[in-house]
Amino acid sequence: MVRSKELSEAFRKKIVDVYESGKGYKKISKELVISHSIVQKIIYKWRTFKTTANMARSGCPSKFTPRADRKMLKDVSENPKISSRDLQQAFATVYAT
Numbered sequence: 001m002v003r004s005k006e007l008s009e010a011f012r013k014k015i016v017d018v019y020e021s022g023k024g025y026k027k028i029s030k031e032l033v034i035s036h037s038i039v040q041k042i043i044y045k046w047r048t049f050k051t052t053a054n055m056a057r058s059g060c061p062s063k064f065t066p067r068a069d070r071k072m073l074k075d076v077s078e079n080p081k082i083s084s085r086d087l088q089q090a091f092a093t094v095y096a097t
Contacts, residue, residue: 007038013050015042 018028029036046052075090076082
């Protein structure tokens with residue numbers, strides 16, 4: 001399933017403003033041409049956290065930089081039969097601190 005792009009914070013604030021004016025989820029969704037479940041989730045987040053901004057997501061940050069990812073993909077595409085140990089040693093020599 002493809003993830004859609006996030007709504008802008010200004011648009012989410014607009015949804016909250018329309019909700020505060022007294023309209024329900026279905027009327028807001030028809031007026032702004034978005035799903036009523038999205039409206040419901042935005043209002044729930046606003047009620048719970050008093051914000052419409054993006055919040056931190058769970059998960060560890062990546063150990064590799066985008067540059068290191070590209071280098072690793074290049075090495076593997078040039079030599080598909082390279083072992084993981086050899087790839088680690090190549091990275092240790094290139095990215096040694």
